Amino acid sequence: MILDDFLQRCTINPKKVVYPEGEDERLIQAASYCSQNHIAYPILIGQRKSIEKKANSLHINLSGVEIVEISDVDYTEELFEIINADKQRIDKEESIQLSKNPLYIGALLVKKNLADMCIGGAISDTADIIKAALHVIGLKNNIKLLSSFFLMELQSPEFGQNGVLFFADCGVNPQPNSEQLADIAIATADNFSSLMNVKPKVAMLSFSTLGSAKHKVLDKVIEAVNIVKQKRADIIIDGEFQADAALVESVAQRKAPGSSIKGDANVLIFPDLNAGNIAYKLVERLAKAQAIGPVMQGLKKPMHDLSRGCKYMDIVYLTAISSFQA
Known part of the structure; x- marks a missing residue:
């Protein structure tokens, strides 16, 4: 299977992936799988206690998985400056709210080169993923359409x-x-x-x-x-x-x-x-096909959306595909 080939190729040069919906069990499973199989270096955004409790109940090994709690970081000023780089889109109050939004934190980690790619959408609407990606990461030069x-x-x-x-x-x-x-x-x-x-x-x-x-x-x-x-x-x-x-x-x-x-x-x-x-x-x-995506195209750096009906291996496969765009 081509997807298994992607997984194997990822182990040669694993990339760092951030999962902003880090408290979802599927993301926890995917992060563990990627870490244990050297496919990627995963970052989960969420409450550490909640993530660890769910991992323990599912007997999931979190070794090698980084956890970022939103309360531990403050990107208010950076988000305000990045999103308003071309024109005024948000005010200070909105930037405070967005600094607590894990999708925007995940996109910003990619923007700051603290992660190579961001994958969300397991519990978020596609529109929210797109907004975060366009506001923070932006489109490639000469690309008009995501x-x-x-x-x-x-x-x-x-x-x-x-x-x-x-x-x-x-x-x-x-x-x-x-x-x-x-x-x-x-x-x-x-x-x-x-x-x-x-x-x-x-x-x-x-x-x-x-x-x-x-x-x-x-x-x-x-x-x-x-x-x-x-x-x-x-x-x-x-x-x-x-x-x-x-x-x-x-x-x-x-x-x-x-x-x-x-x-x-x-x-x-x-x-x-x-x-x-x-x-x-x-x-x-x-046809019982494996459907991986939607894989976003046109962004300066990879940020992808998941189907809310996805399985944890769908997340792993999308991580592998995204690794070759990073």
Whole structure:
């Protein structure tokens, strides 16, 4: 499994990860697993007594796990200055409140290079993760859009790259326009290339295949394909595609015989968040796929969101993926 390969590769150069929701049992388990298996150096933010009590009840070894209590640190002034660096966004009272918010503390530890990455969302809303990430860490230069992808590992190697597909955007942007859809495609293709060491083949999905239907909602998908081709001629991309034409060679031969995607797409870009979120959850549950993410892309340093239904090994796997972005 590619995810097990990621875990093994992490042990060569473990990174420091901060888990702001440190009192959640899944985060405690993940931190212990990462420490005991030399995958990462974990930091849990939370009340020490609560964390240790839960660890003891679950017979979890916290050796090598650092615990940060919010009461022991005061980042009020730093948060005020960082968040207001470009323009006034918060006042002193708000900075005091944010200095007690573990998501902002976790993001700040990454900003200050006291941690390489931050992973939350097990009990927090995606919107809260995004706000903390954008306010404290910020977007990379020349990047206008924060987006996300899911790494989907299927039980069968029949589809994608030996069973691995990247789905985007399934976690952040509800209604991307054509420019934003193109940015999502480019960012996801680049992440696929760096993580998988394989050439990405990007399919822009919809309910039509290369003009088989006509509707105004298809226009942004078609335009996004053209934008990517103009910006990044090195990326193999085509669409609009129905999902079967993107993934099944025999269907592709009938529906899109002249396309550069011959039923072997490994990156699937969905037209909106409705489609992407529904698709990944269906594949995860019905096909019993491993779904890791949403992996945020576009930030200066890694900060990622978890599904609130995640298992502790999902956290471990996301930590491993994030290690290669740090």
